[in-house]
Amino acid sequence: MPKKIMDGLTKDALDIASSNFNIAAFDLLDQIDKDEEEEVNQPIPRAPRRFIHRDREGIAMRLWNDYFSENPTFPGDYFRRRYRMSRPLFIRICQGIMNYSQEPIPDYFLYFHQKRDATGLLGFNVFQKCTSAIRQLAYGTAPDAFDEYLHMGQQTSYDCLNNFCKSVIHLYGSKYMRKPTPQDVARLISAHAELHGFPGMLGSLDCMYWAWKNCPYKYKGHYTRGGHGYPTIMLEAVASYDLWIWHAYFGPAGSNNDINVLNQSDLFNELLQDTAPPCNFSVSGCNFNKGYYLTDGIYPDWATLVKSFKSPPDRKSAKFKKYQESARKEIERAFGVL
Incomplete structure (x- = not known):
């Protein structure tokens, strides 16, 4: 077969192959667009909410037996090292927060009052909340660093720290955060x-x-x-x-x-x-x-x-x-x- 004819046939075959490729590519792009539109229109499945059981009442009893009972597990020097203050001072701060009664009582004082949740279970008491705040201040750690011991989540620990600082400033700011008289x-x-x-x-x-x-x-x-x-x-x-x-x-x-x-x-x-x-x-x-x-x-x-x-x-x-x-x-x- 003459070379000119062979070159013509080869060119025609390439043109046909290129045309088929373009058609297939356009069809693929159209299918991708249709799939993306279907994904956008479909509702996003919501992940199930995780529930972590935290034994608040059991932890409250263990915390009391460890540091605040008549015969605590850990003596006073352990308390001072871990809380960066003495036990009487910590108790005095907790009592000051709980006994604040000047109307109107700010919300950050009411936060430390023990309440029941929607299921009727008791929430954290003042010793648990103040312990979480003091540990964060004493060690400079993340809010949920003591979740294993206090069984307190990250947001709850952060709320404890925020309300504790506001309460302490309100109670003792005028007495200590000032220049000498x-x-x-x-x-x-x-x-x-x-x-x-x-x-x-x-x-x-x-x-x-x-x-x-x-x-x-x-x-x-x-x-x-x-x-x-x-x-x-x-x-x-x-x-x-x-x-x-x-x-x-x-x-x-x-x-x-x-x-x-x-x-x-x-x-x-x-x-x-x-x-x-x-x-x-x-x-x-x-x-x-x-x-x-x-x-x-x-x-x-x-x-x-x-x-x-x-x-x-x-x-x-x-x-x-x-x-x-x-x-x-x-x-x-x-x-x-x-």
Whole structure:
């Protein structure tokens, strides 16, 4: 057969094959479109709701026997280690929440009242709910981290933490989350003079780096220092002999140290405006009306800051350094509690 004829037949066969392929492809696309429309029009099947049986009453009895009965399974030192507070303090907080009676009672107080669910079963009591909140605060864990022990779901644990914080702030905020009154100043001066021999001492001032575990990714570069390698927030605090932290200021983003944070905090605002509570004391026959804070060596030489000697030149200075550093352990203890 001549080559020209063979080439013509081959071309015709390719055209027919290409035409058949296009027809098949269009048919396949049409079928896919029809299948997608049918899937869209069909109702989405709902997954069956899971039910997890949580023995609330049994767990309440076990929690009571473990920590709150007359002869608990775990002694007081175990309670303090796991709750980060003493048993009497925890019970006092629970009683304060349950006994709040000023009308109208906020919803976050009513949340801790034990109720029955739709099936008539008793819900969690105040000890279970406060235990969940305290454990989350003490260990910094997820809401459902103690589900195996407390049998409390994630959302319930989160609600416990949210309402517990609101209740504690409502009950004790005006008493502890404030600056000292004139009566507090007189008490602090008297106590510090008796305990440490420093008349006129208001407390100890220092800063610490607070690790920001859940820092958003876009802020990590602003809050990460080379010395730590992870995001931190700088906390400036003043603590007294009884670990009362009556001043707390978190420094802004950037490379901060104690001096930078001190220059931006509001610690001395009342003193500069001459509205600070009176602080009268006498040392070696000299009368003073402004208190002071014990600090470490990085702070500036201000009249309101008393630092120790870096290299004591004589025995008198060495003795002062010893007593100053001993009294300043209060702020280190406070940071340890945090």
